[in-house]
Amino acid sequence: xxxxxxxxxxAAATATGRTTALSxxxxxxxxxxxxPGGRLDAWYQDHSLTSTDTHTGERTPLCALTGxxxxxxxxxxxxxxxxxxxxxxxxxxxxxQWASAITQGDPTEPNIAxxxxxxxxxDFEHAGRNTLAGEIANLHVLMLxxxxxxxxxxxxxxxxxxxxxxxxxxxxxxxxxxxxxR
Numbered sequence: 001x002x003x004x005x006x007x008x009x010x011a012a013a014t015a016t017g018r019t020t021a022l023s024x025x026x027x028x029x030x031x032x033x034x035x036p037g038g039r040l041d042a043w044y045q046d047h048s049l050t051s052t053d054t055h056t057g058e059r060t061p062l063c064a065l066t067g068x069x070x071x072x073x074x075x076x077x078x079x080x081x082x083x084x085x086x087x088x089x090x091x092x093x094x095x096x097q098w099a100s101a102i103t104q105g106d107p108t109e110p111n112i113a114x115x116x117x118x119x120x121x122x123d124f125e126h127a128g129r130n131t132l133a134g135e136i137a138n139l140h141v142l143m144l145x146x147x148x149x150x151x152x153x154x155x156x157x158x159x160x161x162x163x164x165x166x167x168x169x170x171x172x173x174x175x176x177x178x179x180x181x182r
Contacts, residue, residue: 005107009136029130066083099133
């Protein structure tokens, strides 16, 4: 499935790709999340969202994680959640130019069915001109979370909701059948 998704992103970039101001792209998955008071603040600046310190056993709010060191592949990194959010806000200025294309906008497992001819895209809520970096970042995060039909030891596919309440799950299922030729 990953190959089919990547093939579709390449085809979209080839057919509709151009450099675009971030402000001209679909805002839901980037601009709306990063704006002050947006989803990043709700997720990471909320004092009730905590992490357990593996050395002390104490629970620490994520927004208080400053001055911690985390290791990734034996490389130490300074962790400062509020500074990282502020740096992202500074780096993602609305007038900055980004490679973009017309895409589905939310390449996650519940939004893609495997069809006879490749990926069959579902849920077009975020469709439009999207940054290619954002599309690739979504794929990367999903793969890190072991998405895209990764089989567990049982050999069964991980399940995910195909439709959202009130968003026409029956029509999504019909679209999936249409793509698979059934």
